Amino acid sequence: GIFLMSHRLSLEFDPLLVKVIGVGKDWAETLECLVNGLKAMVLEGPGMRTNVPRLIEILTHPVFAKKQGDVYTSFLSEYMSGKPKEDKPKEKSTVEEVAICAPMAGVVYDVKVKVGDKVADEDVVAVLESMKTQTEIAAPSGGEVISVNVNKGDQVGEDQTLVTISAASTATAQRSQEEEEAIESHQVPRALAVG
Numbered sequence: 001g002i003f004l005m006s007h008r009l010s011l012e013f014d015p016l017l018v019k020v021i022g023v024g025k026d027w028a029e030t031l032e033c034l035v036n037g038l039k040a041m042v043l044e045g046p047g048m049r050t051n052v053p054r055l056i057e058i059l060t061h062p063v064f065a066k067k068q069g070d071v072y073t074s075f076l077s078e079y080m081s082g083k084p085k086e087d088k089p090k091e092k093s094t095v096e097e098v099a100i101c102a103p104m105a106g107v108v109y110d111v112k113v114k115v116g117d118k119v120a121d122e123d124v125v126a127v128l129e130s131m132k133t134q135t136e137i138a139a140p141s142g143g144e145v146i147s148v149n150v151n152k153g154d155q156v157g158e159d160q161t162l163v164t165i166s167a168a169s170t171a172t173a174q175r176s177q178e179e180e181e182a183i184e185s186h187q188v189p190r191a192l193a194v195g
Contacts, residue, residue: 027068035059099161106130108154117145125163139165
């Protein structure tokens with residue numbers, strides 16, 4: 001199918017656009033097929049965000065491989081807390097407001113912060129639910145919560161501001177295109193489709 005980037009998915013539609021299925025003679029071969037398929041996937045477009053790096057991280061995790069798929073949604077919290085790490089260049093700190101936005105349309109399952117709370121880099125500030133998948137929304141940096149724009153049960157659209165923090169931002173030297181692509185590839189929500 002074709003999806004035009006100028007179109008926005010409304011709350012009535014499934015934001016899941018791609019399904020990758022791996023087949024193999026045993027569990028190890030099936031995992032290898034899935035990982036190779038995900039690595040070969042090409043998605044292009046402005047602002048394109050995926051959870052492909054996170055899925056590869058899950059599929060290659062030794063506990064996931066050992067359990068042969070006998071895992072539950074608790075796998076992420078038990079074995080893989082936090083988002084994939086990235087190399088961070090040396091930066092000069094300033095203070096700015098940072099809007100933490102919904103990566104996709106969904107329903108606010110939980111709000112973890114209130115105005116005045118201090119958050120650290122990667123602290124979960126809210127949880128969204130879309131298509132039976134809960135996605136933890138993490139702060140991109142440490143700071144203080146200056147506004148909470150949603151409540152539990154609210155329907156939100158893609159890129160809608162959930163929480164705003166006063167955060168230490170970064171001014172960095174110009175990065176190479178390769179460094180930018182490497183950093184961008186890890187900016188994904190924490191999610192794993194189940195069900």
